[in-house]
Each structure stands twice: as C-alpha cells, then as structure tokens.
Amino acid sequence: MGPDLKYGGFDAMKIGSVPFVLGMFFSVAAIGSDVDVATEIRREALLPPNGPAGRPLPLVSHWNMGSQGRGWTPQYQLELLAAGHHILPWLSWPRGNPDASDRNARRFDDYYGAIIAYCREHKLPICFRGTQWEAMLVKRQYRELPAEECPAVITAEGKAIAKLSPFGPVDPWRDPAAEYVETPAMKRLQEMYPDPPLVLFVSNNEAPDLRWHQAEQSKRYLLRYGKGRPDEFKRHVT
Incomplete structure (x- = not known):
C-alpha cells in the first residue's frame, strides 16, 4: 500500500522536446x-x-512507480481510482519483449494488464516515467559527426562538446525514439490501449544541454542571433 492520500496534484511542463513532472499534494x-x-x-x-x-x-502523480512491488504500484493506483481519487496514472517505462519468455509475459501482464484495461475502459490519460532518453545524443559517435549532422553544441571554435543543442539538426532525435519507443513492449501497450486521450513521457531531465545563460557558447546561436541579446530572449530561444 502507498501513502494515505486524499487528493493531489500534478503539473507537467515541457523543456524543448522533453517533458518533466512536478508533483504537488493537497488534502x-x-x-x-x-x-x-x-x-x-x-x-x-x-x-x-x-x-x-x-x-x-x-x-x-509520483516518481515512484511501484516497480519493485511496493509503494505506488499499479494495483494501489487502481484502488485510488476506484475510491474516487483524482490521479494521473503513471507507469514504469515498458522495456524488452513480453513475448520473449513466459516469465516476461507474466511480469508484463502483472504490472500493466489491469491498470491499462481500467484506463482504456474509462478513457484516462496515462504517463510513463523514463530516463533522459536524449542523453545518448552527446556520446562520442554523435559528437564526431559532421557539424551539420551533429546534435551536440558546436562551440565558436568549431568543437563539438557534450551538451545537447537546441539549434542542432532534428533527424538524430529519431535515434532515441527508435531505442526507447519502437520496442516490442511499447508496441504491446499501444495494442492494449490504442486511443488514450493523452500520453506523457516523463523524463528525469538530467541530460546535459545548453542552458540559456550559455547560449553564446554555441556557434549556431551566434550565427543566427549574434552577441548581446537580452536574457529573456536567450531564455525564449533555448
């Protein structure tokens, strides 16, 4: 069982392409x-x-997903929903292939089966807590790409550094999608609940990226906007 909660709050924001969650609790x-x-x-x-x-x-909503069979498990969330509490159902990121073995199938169904069926019946939004998917884009193989293909920050001196750039190409971002979304487990969940009104992918927002106050470290930024822009402008474009 999780904590004795009467009512609570959830707020989601989006930084660039990556959502994150702020939890608030009321009584x-x-x-x-x-x-x-x-x-x-x-x-x-x-x-x-x-x-x-x-x-x-x-x-x-909550960061604890009950993935170890304790805390905010899907079963406990179902109890809260059945009791009339206002929650945004949240789940562990689906991994692997549920069809790879009987054990995989059993674990997958035990965790996702009942709550996904309930959410589908009641047309509830859902969210999945993940990692910092985009962090892979600052690995060496990406930093060594030609500048026009590199998703990392390119400095004024032309060096690729291990920070994600909001001014880089879009195509490399398909790689995290293939790694984390185009998976047998995620496809199974899409089959189980093909039409949710809203799906949130929740990141822990820890990937290294270019912050607004570092904007002039980026050659792409400087070529596009030049130096000396006000802080509010830098916040807006990054």
Missing part, C-alpha cells in the same frame, strides 16, 4: 463515482495550462 477529499472522476481527470488533463477556463485543477 481535499475526493467525491463522486468513478465515471465522474474519470471524466474530471480527463477534462483537467487536457486543458491548456492557462486557457479561457482558467488553470486546470492539479492531479496526483
């Missing part, structure tokens, strides 16, 4: 049927951060 009692709560969860999750209707209500 307001949940009310209503599971259908009503599912409708409320779906509605609030799909609202813009600050639209005509105001800011959406927060939903509970």
Whole structure:
C-alpha cells in the first residue's frame, strides 16, 4: 500500500522536446463515482495550462512507480481510482519483449494488464516515467559527426562538446525514439490501449544541454542571433 492520500496534484511542463513532472499534494477529499472522476481527470488533463477556463485543477502523480512491488504500484493506483481519487496514472517505462519468455509475459501482464484495461475502459490519460532518453545524443559517435549532422553544441571554435543543442539538426532525435519507443513492449501497450486521450513521457531531465545563460557558447546561436541579446530572449530561444 502507498501513502494515505486524499487528493493531489500534478503539473507537467515541457523543456524543448522533453517533458518533466512536478508533483504537488493537497488534502481535499475526493467525491463522486468513478465515471465522474474519470471524466474530471480527463477534462483537467487536457486543458491548456492557462486557457479561457482558467488553470486546470492539479492531479496526483509520483516518481515512484511501484516497480519493485511496493509503494505506488499499479494495483494501489487502481484502488485510488476506484475510491474516487483524482490521479494521473503513471507507469514504469515498458522495456524488452513480453513475448520473449513466459516469465516476461507474466511480469508484463502483472504490472500493466489491469491498470491499462481500467484506463482504456474509462478513457484516462496515462504517463510513463523514463530516463533522459536524449542523453545518448552527446556520446562520442554523435559528437564526431559532421557539424551539420551533429546534435551536440558546436562551440565558436568549431568543437563539438557534450551538451545537447537546441539549434542542432532534428533527424538524430529519431535515434532515441527508435531505442526507447519502437520496442516490442511499447508496441504491446499501444495494442492494449490504442486511443488514450493523452500520453506523457516523463523524463528525469538530467541530460546535459545548453542552458540559456550559455547560449553564446554555441556557434549556431551566434550565427543566427549574434552577441548581446537580452536574457529573456536567450531564455525564449533555448
């Protein structure tokens, strides 16, 4: 069992292409049927951060995925949903091939089966907690690519350094997608729940990247915008 939680909050942001999660917790009692709560969860999750209707209500989410059979397990999340609590279901990143062995299939179904079926029945949004997928793009084999193909920061002196560049080419980013998304486990989940209203990929946001105050270290930035831009401009473009 996880902690005794009455109501909670979730806020998701996106930095470049990578989302991350900030959890907030409150103590307001949940009310209503599971259908009503599912409708409320779906509605609030799909609202813009600050639209005509105001800011959406927060939903509970957590970094602990219960992957060791303890804490915020999918089974405990199902109990919270059935009790009418407002959570954004969160799951461990699907890995490997569930069809590789009976053991793999059993572990996959034990972890994902019931909660994915519930989310599909109630059209709930879901999120998957991953790693820093893009970190692979600053490995040596990528830094040694020609400058026009290199996703890393190219300095004013023409050296590729181990930081991701927001001004680099897009195509290399297909490699993390192939590594982490084009997998048998992820495809199985897509078959199990083909039409979720929202899917969030949650990064731990620790890959080395070019920060706004370092913008002038980038040759691409300097060629495009020059020196001396205000801080707010640098924050915006990075």
